[in-house]
Amino acid sequence: MENRSTRVALAAAGICVFFAACGGSNGSVVGGGTGGGDVSGAGTGASAGTGDGAGAGSASGSSTGYGNDDVGGPSAGPSSGSGEGAGGDMSCAGETSTAELVPLDLYIMLDASGSMAERISRSITKWEAVTQALEAFFTDPQSAGIGVGLQYFPLDEPTLPATCTENSQCGANGPCAMGICRRTRPTAYCSSDDDCPSGDDCLALGRCANSGVMCAPPGGSCPSGGGRCQAVAESECANPYSCNPDVYAAPAVPIVPLDDASAAELVSAIAQKEPVGGTPTAGALAGALRQARAHALENPTHRVVTVLATDGMPTHCDPVNADGIAQIASEALAGTPSISTFVIGVFDGNDDGAQATMDRIAEGGGTTSAFFIDTSTDVTQAFLDALTEIRGQSLACEYQVPAPSGGQTLDYGTLNVEHTRPQASDPTTIFYVGDEASCDAAAGGWYYDVDPASGGTPTKIVMCPATCTQFHDGGQVSLRVGCKTEVPPIN
Numbered sequence: 001m002e003n004r005s006t007r008v009a010l011a012a013a014g015i016c017v018f019f020a021a022c023g024g025s026n027g028s029v030v031g032g033g034t035g036g037g038d039v040s041g042a043g044t045g046a047s048a049g050t051g052d053g054a055g056a057g058s059a060s061g062s063s064t065g066y067g068n069d070d071v072g073g074p075s076a077g078p079s080s081g082s083g084e085g086a087g088g089d090m091s092c093a094g095e096t097s098t099a100e101l102v103p104l105d106l107y108i109m110l111d112a113s114g115s116m117a118e119r120i121s122r123s124i125t126k127w128e129a130v131t132q133a134l135e136a137f138f139t140d141p142q143s144a145g146i147g148v149g150l151q152y153f154p155l156d157e158p159t160l161p162a163t164c165t166e167n168s169q170c171g172a173n174g175p176c177a178m179g180i181c182r183r184t185r186p187t188a189y190c191s192s193d194d195d196c197p198s199g200d201d202c203l204a205l206g207r208c209a210n211s212g213v214m215c216a217p218p219g220g221s222c223p224s225g226g227g228r229c230q231a232v233a234e235s236e237c238a239n240p241y242s243c244n245p246d247v248y249a250a251p252a253v254p255i256v257p258l259d260d261a262s263a264a265e266l267v268s269a270i271a272q273k274e275p276v277g278g279t280p281t282a283g284a285l286a287g288a289l290r291q292a293r294a295h296a297l298e299n300p301t302h303r304v305v306t307v308l309a310t311d312g313m314p315t316h317c318d319p320v321n322a323d324g325i326a327q328i329a330s331e332a333l334a335g336t337p338s339i340s341t342f343v344i345g346v347f348d349g350n351d352d353g354a355q356a357t358m359d360r361i362a363e364g365g366g367t368t369s370a371f372f373i374d375t376s377t378d379v380t381q382a383f384l385d386a387l388t389e390i391r392g393q394s395l396a397c398e399y400q401v402p403a404p405s406g407g408q409t410l411d412y413g414t415l416n417v418e419h420t421r422p423q424a425s426d427p428t429t430i431f432y433v434g435d436e437a438s439c440d441a442a443a444g445g446w447y448y449d450v451d452p453a454s455g456g457t458p459t460k461i462v463m464c465p466a467t468c469t470q471f472h473d474g475g476q477v478s479l480r481v482g483c484k485t486e487v488p489p490i491n
Contacts (some may be wrong), residue, residue, distance in 0.1 A: 102460050103254050103397040104303045104391070105147030105295060108134075109248065109288035111310035112152040116275035120375040125345055126311050131270045133383035137391075138263040146391065147302070149255030150266055151248055153284035154241035154316070156276040163234040167191050170237035177238040179204050189238035206231050241280045243317035248287025255295050255304075281314035282325050284363075289332040289339050296337040302457045303398045304339060306332075307390060308361065309383075311346040313354060322357040326364030335368040337449075341365025342390045344383060348375045352366070367393075392486030396467040399461045401448070402479055412452040413485050417461065420476040427478060430467055431488045445457050445488070 003106045056096045116127040137143055161169050164176035177189035181196035182203050189195075190202035206218035209227030242248070253269050294302040295474035308455035314320040319327075329341040340366070345358035371386035373379055404410050418427035432446035444467030448458035460481070464470060471477060 074242045083307045100400045101145065101395050102400055103145070103257075103299070105149070105292075105299070105302050105304045106307055106390070106394075107149045107251070107255060107288050107292045107295070107304070108149070108307045108309065110134075110152050111279065111312060112273055112277075113154060113279045113312055114276050115279075115312050115342060117229075117482035118465075120379060121349075123381075126375065126379065129379035130309065130311075130346060130383050130387075133380045133387065135267050136380075136384050137387045138258060138266050140388075141464070142389065143258050145257050145259075147257050147295075147304075148253075149251045149271060149283075149295070150253040150264070150268065150292070151251050151288065152273060152282060153248060154280050155247050155284075156240045157242040157244065158247065160237050160240055164237055164238075165234050169193075170239075172235045172243075173239045173241075177205065177235045178232070181216075188487045204231060205235060207240045239278075239316060241283075241316050242280055243280055243283035243314050245283055245286035245290050249291040249294070250287075251291060255291075256367045276317045279310065279312040280316040281308075281310065282319055282328060283317040284308075285325060285341070286328050289328065289341070292339045293332065293335065293337065296339065296406055299401060302338070303392055303394055303460075304337070305342060305390070306339060306365070307342045307387075307405075308345065309344040310344075310358075313351065313357060322360040322486050326360045327358075329361055329365035338487050340394075342367050342369055344373065344386045345370050346375060346379060346383070348372045370449065392472065393468070397471070398449075398478070399477070401458050401461060402481060410481070412448065412458065414482050415461075416480045416483060416486055417446050418478040419467075419471065420478070421470075422474045424475070427476075428488050432485045433464065434463070436464070440466065440488070443464055443488070444468075444470065 008330050015470075041491075062329070112127070116130070117125050118126050120129060140149065157173055160173055163171055164174075165178070167174045167176050168223035170176050175189060175191045175195045176192045179189065179202040180196075181188040181190050181200045181201050184197055188197075193200075193202045194309065196202050204218055206215045206229040207213070207217050208222035209226070211222060212259070213222065213226055215222050215226070215229035218229050221227075222229055253266050285306070285308055288308065290308050292304045296302060314325060319325055332339040332341065341362065343358050343362040345354060346355045355372045358372055362368060362370040371382075371389070373382045373386070393482045402415075407410040416432075417430040419430060420427040431443070431445045433439055433447055435447050435451065439445050444464040446461055446463050446467060449460040449462055450456035450458045461465055
């Protein structure tokens with residue numbers, strides 16, 4: 001059975017663009033003077049054929065789809081096409097060129113918290129399994145040319161002092177870890193009893209003389225030959241992790257197209273990283289989305305998405321609840337340019353609520369649900385499969401607006417998107433719907449990233465979600481220029 005990555009490869013390979021001087025799809029021509037040749041229908045100039053080629057009329061006219069007229073948007077007039085492409089006499093001929101997918105850039109925010117060092121088998125940790133998958137993705141020939149940038153979380157707040165002796169030096173990242181709450185679990189650091197839950201008390205921290213490991217209280221003996229537990233005069237802020245999105249927006253490895261050199265740089269960066277610390281998800285995701293948006297503004301013809309890869313529930317930085325973090329993703333999705341968030345979660349069976357949390361964040365980011373990986377499975381392969389799926393989903397949904405030859409201008413009202421399904425002989429015309437809000441949940445459609453009727457200049461042809469899903473099944477996607485853009489019929 002053909003897998004998803006194979007189907008996406010078919011979709012990417014079978015894309016062409018027809019710069020047509022005439023023609024009709026679905027057995028109809030909408031409007032006079034925009035098409036040429038003989039097309040079956042029921043009248044002249046504005047045929048109302050059924051899409052099966054039946055009828056006795058013809059329509060004629062001439063237009064290349066290029067010119068120096070004022071730029072206008074596709075006509076909002078009624079279309080007689082059914083959108084199911086049953087055929088008809090298609091006598092278009094003209095300049096043909098290969099269509100180009102919109103360049104794809106990924107900004108990966110990778111969880112490097114302490115829990116990533118946990119073993120999922122006798123031979124491998126979560127960190128090793130995930131990073132092996134990333135390295136395989138970076139060096140995969142199918143990834144060549146895709147832009148990839150990388151940052152980790154948690155990162156320490158850069159404004160904190162290297163050491164502290166009192167809470168005021170740490171501010172929101174406190175307390176200063178001069179002690180540890182005796183009975184509170186998980187471990188809670190303190191500088192006085194007031195920092196511990198009611199009924200608990202703060203024990204002074206020390207450091208084992210021989211091993212350097214933290215211990216409490218001073219004066220006792222450390223296990224395993226660690227020596228005496230000696231009091232410390234200074235310590236570190238208990239919660240050093242930054243919640244500032246700007247810290248995470250600065251990449252460890254900037255977004256650049258993948259080739260041998262950039263893949264090697266990413267692999268080297270990962271090899272030097274050691275997982276440690278907590279999980280400040282909100283700050284990290286907000287920073288990733290900020291970097292992705294800045295990159296998209298600098299590269300307006302690219303599709304830029306974030307990938308949040310994590311093995312833990314949020315533990316630091318407000319908000320820590322699923323709805324709050326999903327709102328961060330949702331705001332980026334609704335922004336201009338729009339940035340989607342993909343989520344890959346790596347969890348064992350004991351993480352209650354983890355899948356619901358990851359799914360909620362993905363939903364907010366416009367990607368429906370998370371890729372949820374159980375650590376009892378082959379994590380490396382599952383993580384690589386998730387990255388491949390993300391690559392395929394992103395590539396299938398946006399295309400570059402074709403550039404006319406010879407210095408001509410494109411008449412945006414004469415462009416049509418067609419899809420020939422696998423094993424089909426005739427194409428389906430995908431209706432132009434104007435904007436994302438007008439996408440039909442079942443029938444799909446397409447729109448420009450900028451409405452040309454408003455005076456803007458589009459750079460992308462964007463598929464509605466239902467159409468994007470359809471394209472994942474493969475086949476051939478074509479752009480046909482020269483015939484009046486087809487819109488959904490008025491019932």
